[in-house]
Amino acid sequence: MDLKWKQTQLQFQGFLNTPPLWDADAVLGLKQFQIQNQNTFVFNDTLPGNLRLGKRVERFVSAELNRNDDIEVCGENIQIQKDKITLGEIDSILKQHNRPIHLEIVYKFYLYAPHEAHDEIEHWIGPNRRDSLIKKLRKLKDKQLPLLYNNYTLPVLERLNIDVKTVEQQVYFKAQLFLPFESEAIPFNKINQDCVKxxxxxxxxxxxxxxxxxxxxxxxxxxxxxxxxxxxxxxxxxxxxxxxxxxxxxxxxxxxxxxxxxxxxxxxxxxx
Missing domain, CATH: 3.30.1490 (Dna Ligase; domain 1)
Known part of the structure; x- marks a missing residue:
């Protein structure tokens, strides 16, 4: 068996087995996308070796969406441009049970820093401290999700025959979490404990x-x-x-x- 193919399958299964970081809309009102779990199918696409992890996850999500009979993918990685200047990218526009959804896809690795803050969400930081969960959540709320309502997005939706007023915005936010070694049990009220890896x-x-x-x-x-x-x-x-x-x-x-x-x-x- 080809090692690269085997590793890609293991990566795909690792992605599928990673649970959402929270349930429903428990974090800042951001609604988690729900899809029927399909842990048994093979990922058949060929991925470039230099494809960065975030884009690799997007390809995994695309395969998962297209596998589901209740979902119609209308557009992916949609570049929104003004005078040839890219304003941003919409990860996915889809229909689930014929209901239009703007979906933003996130996969992260966060470490729990006990003394960073008192709020549960603000404790989670990137391994090199250059990013954090709260920073990513604010980017989603303030920049990525509002892009749907930009004047330069409307023609894209029109071509897809989608009325922006009918679109629901959701996130597919998965993460692996890491606690301090030999730390005492940390109770989470918002974060999914099953994400601790x-x-x-x-x-x-x-x-x-x-x-x-x-x-x-x-x-x-x-x-x-x-x-x-x-x-x-x-x-x-x-x-x-x-x-x-x-x-x-x-x-x-x-x-x-x-x-x-x-x-x-x-x-x-x-x-x-």
């Missing part, structure tokens, strides 16, 4: 895992549920490679395999 540690704490083995998945393979058949690194080799990343202030996902065979996802971070 692992933990994170600071670089100066990795000596606690000196008996373990390690693997660095490529960013595309961050989607994958850990498997045992990869080329595992011993601690000394892992430490050297991780040190180089930390020096560049790059937080990386790795898989950690304990002597008993247990495997977990982990981020090693450079920040305190």
């Amino acid at each position: 692992g933990f994170y540690i600071r670089f100066n704490a990795i000596e606690n895992f000196s008996e373990c083995k390690f693997y660095f998945p490529s960013k595309h393979n961050w989607l994958i549920e850990p498997v045992s058949w990869v080329n595992w690194l011993h601690y000394d080799t892992f430490y050297e490679k991780m040190q180089a990343l930390i020096n560049e202030k790059i937080a990386s996902m790795c898989w950690i395999k304990w002597p008993n065979g247990e495997i977990k996802k982990c981020f090693v971070v450079w920040w305190d």
Whole structure:
């Protein structure tokens, strides 16, 4: 079996198995898209090797939508332009049970920073602290979703024979979440607990895992549920490679395999 094809299937299954980050409209009134779960079909499209993770997820969503008999995809990756200047992009316009929906697609990796804020939503940050959940939510509400009502979007909707007044706006927001290592249970009122996929540690704490083995998945393979058949690194080799990343202030996902065979996802971070 071709390794690239097998990895793509594992990425696709990892995407499908990632639950929505919240239910209904529990977060800032943003309504989560609901689709019948289909965990058994094969992803047959060919993906360019350099296709970044976000665009790869969009292709996975497209396959999932087109598989569903209740959904008609009217347009995807719709560029909205003014005088050849791109104002933004609408991820998808579709009809579900003949009801028009503007759908924005998001797949993220967030770490729980205990002291960042008091509000549950504001605790979640990107692995390198350059983004955050609250920042992404505000971008959705203030920029991406309002694009539907831009004057330059209306001709696009007219060509699709869709009245903007009938369109419902939803998000398909999935995420993998990571808690501080050995943290106490953190109760979530808005966030889906099932999105927790692992933990994170600071670089100066990795000596606690000196008996373990390690693997660095490529960013595309961050989607994958850990498997045992990869080329595992011993601690000394892992430490050297991780040190180089930390020096560049790059937080990386790795898989950690304990002597008993247990495997977990982990981020090693450079920040305190």
